[in-house]
Amino acid sequence: MNGPFALQMSRSQFAALTAELARRGDGRRESGAFLLSSTNVERPPGHKRTVVGFAFYDDLDPASLTGGITFGAIGYSALSAVCRAQDLCVVADIHTHPGSWVQQSAIDARHPMSAIPGHIAIIAPNYSQGSIRLRDLGLHVFHGDKTWESRYRNEVKEVLHLTGSYPFLRMAISALRSAFRAVHRSIKERGTLDVNARS
Missing domain, CATH: 1.20.5 (Single alpha-helices involved in coiled-coils or other helix-helix interfaces)
Structure with a gap:
């Protein structure tokens, strides 16, 4: 990954994202979203990709929140349409886990939401209920061929940077x-x- 941070978003965006995940999960089921960035920005080496929007799983695939996450072809088709219409691309995804465990499950690791090397998968604890800080997250970078690099606690801010x-x-x-x-x-x-x- 180039530069000290791969992604950046504002603190208000992060707060809104985690609060919306909590609302959609309702403290009883996992929820998730894709993090989107602009496709038409020049990115010199070391440039941070700025998150400009979110696409929530259940907006794309209304049947996706089943307790866990079951995201189908209909959701990927809707995601592709959103990205094409707004010149956006997927740079990361985030989903919630029950409890404080933010490691990837075997299913998470075997089935990345995007199989492009460099994709970032973020896991938020406690169904995103309460105050969520960067250090509470698990951040997992996909390197292809079923290989992941994971960051926890203070290491998360090496990849995800909050501004403002x-x-x-x-x-x-x-x-x-x-x-x-x-x-x-x-x-x-x-x-x-x-x-x-x-x-």
Whole structure:
């Protein structure tokens, strides 16, 4: 893989992705999605592929969430149509596991969602319920011929890079700014009332 990171997405994208996986899995079944990138971007050596969108398994194949994942030909046909229409390509997939186990199952390893060398398969724990961090994931890079390279914990960020600030931090900063503006307005209004009272 070229460069220190193979993929990048914003922290808000990552938060939205893991929350949507949790919603679709409902704490009782696996869910998943393809991560999509633009096909018409020049990529010099070391360039990070930027994730620009997601295609959720059950949007492509409504019968795919069976407890595990059963993704059929209808889903791949729909995925191909989406990619062609929007000039996108699949750079990774993500699916959830119950519990904290994020290694690949034998089925995962034998049947990559994309059999192109360099494809990245990500596994999120606990059906993606709760707060999911990069270090909670298992990240598995397909090298072809049934060969995978796996990354866990702090190694995940060597391949998947999150950009921007955390959504909750942005919200907290926005709330603080609103509070400061409200206090400032209140002080100004009080000052105006005091001046009027004295006059």
